[in-house]
Amino acid sequence: xxxxxxxxxxxxxxxxxxxxxxxxxxxxxxxHRIERVFFFHDGVYQGLAGQVAPQEHFDTDLLKRxxxxxxxxxxLAICIASGIKRGVINETEQSRYExxxxxxxxxxxxxxxxxxxxxxxxxxxxxxxxx
Amino acid sequence: MKRYLFIISRTPYGSTHALEQLExxxxxxxxxxxxxxxxxxxxxxxxxxxQDGAPQGQKTVSRVLAALPTYDIEELYVCAxxxxxxxxxxxxxxxxxxxxFVEQQSLIAASDVVITAQP
Numbered sequence: 001x002x003x004x005x006x007x008x009x010x011x012x013x014x015x016x017x018x019x020x021x022x023x024x025x026x027x028x029x030x031x032h033r034i035e036r037v038f039f040f041h042d043g044v045y046q047g048l049a050g051q052v053a054p055q056e057h058f059d060t061d062l063l064k065r066x067x068x069x070x071x072x073x074x075x076l077a078i079c080i081a082s083g084i085k086r087g088v089i090n091e092t093e094q095s096r097y098e099x100x101x102x103x104x105x106x107x108x109x110x111x112x113x114x115x116x117x118x119x120x121x122x123x124x125x126x127x128x129x130x131x
Numbered sequence: 132m133k134r135y136l137f138i139i140s141r142t143p144y145g146s147t148h149a150l151e152q153l154e155x156x157x158x159x160x161x162x163x164x165x166x167x168x169x170x171x172x173x174x175x176x177x178x179x180x181x182q183d184g185a186p187q188g189q190k191t192v193s194r195v196l197a198a199l200p201t202y203d204i205e206e207l208y209v210c211a212x213x214x215x216x217x218x219x220x221x222x223x224x225x226x227x228x229x230x231x232f233v234e235q236q237s238l239i240a241a242s243d244v245v246i247t248a249q250p
Contacts, residue, residue: 041148113158114162117155117159128246128248
């Protein structure tokens with residue numbers, strides 16, 4: 001089956017990313033497809049560059065794990081409206097708003113909210129990972 | 132055409148939950164989805180009359196709700212139990228339908244996608 005996933009929680013603040021990553025890898029292992037992972041609300045912080053995993057999470061570096069997923073060809077899509085107001089910006093938004101530097105981690109992209117709905121429409125199942 | 136159900140479960144001005152749920156609902160409607168909205172738990176406060184978001188520098192959520200029919204979102208539901216337990220006086224301009232728990236179960240079961248954005 002084809003799945004659309006949405007992540008609403010910030011890194012290390014709850015179980016959203018851990019559960020979403022575990023679920024995503026399980027889907028791929030079972031031969032399912034992932035249409036897109038959409039990061040919404042505080043979930044956009046998952047794509048913030050420069051995260052340092054806390055020591056008690058030393059073997060669960062979330063950003064690295066997302067980037068591993070991206071290398072499997074999975075699209076990691078950050079809601080642009082949720083992202084820019086929290087400072088998660090790519091080079092385009094950095095120059096548009098004349099900010100000091102981009103902050104979007106490698107492997108992620110900024111997209112419109114329409115991409116969440118498009119992913120849900122294309123998928124057989126939609127699964128949310130709350131904060 | 133998919134049937135979407137957006138569940139709003141938090142207060143209107145304590146977080147961005149309600150407005151962001153409504154934004155997503157309007158996008159779903161623009162994508163030709165059939166969209167329903169259910170306010171429950173603390174989310175029933177979004178229906179309260181005499182709201183003004185201006186002091187918070189925000190949109191007035193009840194006005195956004197009242198504008199939903201212009202986006203072809205005609206189904207606005209509220210949990211009858213939450214409505215009475217929180218003693219809400221809904222905005223008179225809103226066309227809302229109270230649902231029992233059993234009716235909410237049926238609504239969820241009849242929807243293809245349920246978006247809770249639970250914080």
